[in-house]
Amino acid sequence: MQAHIPVLLKEVIENLNPSQGSRLIDATIDGGGHALAILAKIMPGGKLLGIEWDGDLLKKLEEKINNSVFKDNVILVNDSYVNLKSIAEDKDFLGIDGVLFDFGMSSWHLEDAGRGFSFTKDEPLDMRYAEKGELNAQEIINRWHYDDLVEIFKNYGEERFASKIAGLIVEARKKQKIETTLQLAKIIENAVPFWYRRGRLHFATKTFQALRIAVNRELENIEKGIDQSGRVLKTGGRLAIISFHSLEDRIVKNFLRSESKAGRLKIITKKPIRPGPSEIRENPRSRSAKLRIAEKL
Numbered sequence: 460m461q462a463h464i465p466v467l468l469k470e471v472i473e474n475l476n477p478s479q480g481s482r483l484i485d486a487t488i489d490g491g492g493h494a495l496a497i498l499a500k501i502m503p504g505g506k507l508l509g510i511e512w513d514g515d516l517l518k519k520l521e522e523k524i525n526n527s528v529f530k531d532n533v534i535l536v537n538d539s540y541v542n543l544k545s546i547a548e549d550k551d552f553l554g555i556d557g558v559l560f561d562f563g564m565s566s567w568h569l570e571d572a573g574r575g576f577s578f579t580k581d582e583p584l585d586m587r588y589a590e591k592g593e594l595n596a597q598e599i600i601n602r603w604h605y606d607d608l609v610e611i612f613k614n615y616g617e618e619r620f621a622s623k624i625a626g627l628i629v630e631a632r633k634k635q636k637i638e639t640t641l642q643l644a645k646i647i648e649n650a651v652p653f654w655y656r657r658g659r660l661h662f663a664t665k666t667f668q669a670l671r672i673a674v675n676r677e678l679e680n681i682e683k684g685i686d687q688s689g690r691v692l693k694t695g696g697r698l699a700i701i702s703f704h705s706l707e708d709r710i711v712k713n714f715l716r717s718e719s720k721a722g723r724l725k726i727i728t729k730k731p732i733r734p735g736p737s738e739i740r741e742n743p744r745s746r747s748a749k750l751r752i753a754e755k756l
Contacts (some may be wrong), residue, residue, distance in 0.1 A: 465492025483557040486540040540684035578663040616669030642666040727752040
C-alpha cells in the first residue's frame with residue numbers, strides 16, 4: 460500500500476487532544492495516517508470509529524490495523540460520512556470526544572486505484588470513490604450537454620477556459636468516444652492557450668477536479684456530513700475539518716459561522732491553520748490544506 464502522509468498531523472492531534480480512554484471518529488480514515496496517531500494517544504481503553512467510502516482502500520487499511528497493537532481499539536465501516544449519525548448510532552458511538560474530517564484526496568486513488576483520477580496515467584475515465592456508484596466521469600464527458608459541462612467546469616473547477624474545453628469535448632466525442640484520461644487531457648491541452656499549458660498548475664488539474672467533485676457529489680456530501688457532527692459529539696467534544704480548495708473551505712467556514720451564531724459550536728480557529736514550509740517541502744500536496752477547529756457547546 461502506498462505510504463500515506465497525513466496532513467497537519469501535529470496540529471490535528473494538538474487540537475483534538477485525544478487522551479487515554481477517549482472515543483473519536485475519523486470520518487475519512489483513508490490510509491489511516493491521522494487515525495494511527497490518534498490511536499497511540501487513546502491507548503489503552505480508547506476506541507476509534509473509522510469510516511471509509513472506498514471498499515478497496517478500507518480492505519488495505521484493515522490488513523494494516525489487524526497486524527497492529529490497535530486491532531481491538533478500532534471499528535472500521537465501509538460507508539460514506541454522509542451517514543455519520545446513523546453509523547455512530549449503530550456502533551454505539553454517540554457522545555464522543557472528537558470527530559475528524561479530512562477532505563483531501565488519497566494518494567492511493569491517484570497512484571494505485573486505476574480509476575482515472577490522475578491525468579498523468581492512461582486509465583479508464585471513472586473517478587468513483589465507491590465503485591458501486593451510479594455515475595462515472597466517462598458518462599459525464601460523453602453524455603452531458605455542453606451547458607452542463609461548462610457549469611461543472613466553472614463551478615467545481617473554477618476553470619477560466621470552461622467554455623472552450625467543453626466545446627472541444629463535444630466536438631471530439633462526435634468522432635470518437637472519450638474513454639481514457641489521456642484522451643481527455645489531450646483535448647484539454649488543445650482547448651487552452653500555450654501560456655496556460657506552461658503554468659505552475661497542470662492545465663488539466665481544474666477540469667479533473669471538477670469531474671471528480673461531480674461524480675462523487677463531494678460538495679453536497681461535505682454539507683451533509685459535517686452537519687451531523689454536532690449530533691455525535693459530547694459537550695466539549697471537538698470537531699476538526701481539513702479542506703483543500705476554496706469550494707470546500709467556503710462550505711466549512713459558513714457551517715461553522717452558522718453553528719456558532721446558533722450557539723451550538725464555539726469556533727477555536729479564527730483563521731485556518733496552514734502547513735508550514737517544512738511540511739510543504741516534505742509533502743507538496745499539503746500546500747493548500749486548511750484546518751478549522753470547533754468545540755460543541
